[in-house]
């Protein structure tokens with residue numbers, strides 16, 4: 229739970245420390261606006277992404293069935309600079325018997341993204357949530373993102389994308405190889 233009043237006070241201090249007049253018209257309500265926005269952007273702090281996958285269906289296992297969800301947009305905040313990183317997530321899993329609606333995977337991604345975060349951990353947390361809750365034979369997650377803390381400072385050219393991936397499970401049980409699933413998650417021919 230974000231403490232709005234404390235965030236307001238802190239943002240007012242930052243503005244003052246920048247040499248700004250925190251009382252001028254354009255800035256007067258900024259601490260309150262930032263606090264309100266932070267309560268949304270950081271609403272995932274302390275929430276387990278696994279809790280977002282709350283509707284599970286039991287299905288007869290189909291040999292080599294694979295579920296892939298590609299191109300899910302997300303926004304998160306880099307914990308090193310409190311600047312946005314954003315892009316697309318691709319998720320896939322090989323079910324044993326449990327399946328969840330696509331919206332639940334999207335929700336798990338959102339919960340994991342709405343906290344001070346790094347892309348590698350975001351990728352791992354989404355993979356863990358899907359793998360643990362659905363007890364999959366195999367899970368793969370790929371995230372592509374642009375980081376404003378890099379592109380705004382010219383360290384990296386605008387539009388450059390960082391790609392991270394995580395896999396969970398031993399795969400063999402369902403007869404689907406790790407490379408097959410990851411090809412599908414990444415959008416290459418399987």
Ligand SMILES: [Zn+2]
Nearest residue numbers: 306308309377
């Ligand atoms: Zn950063």
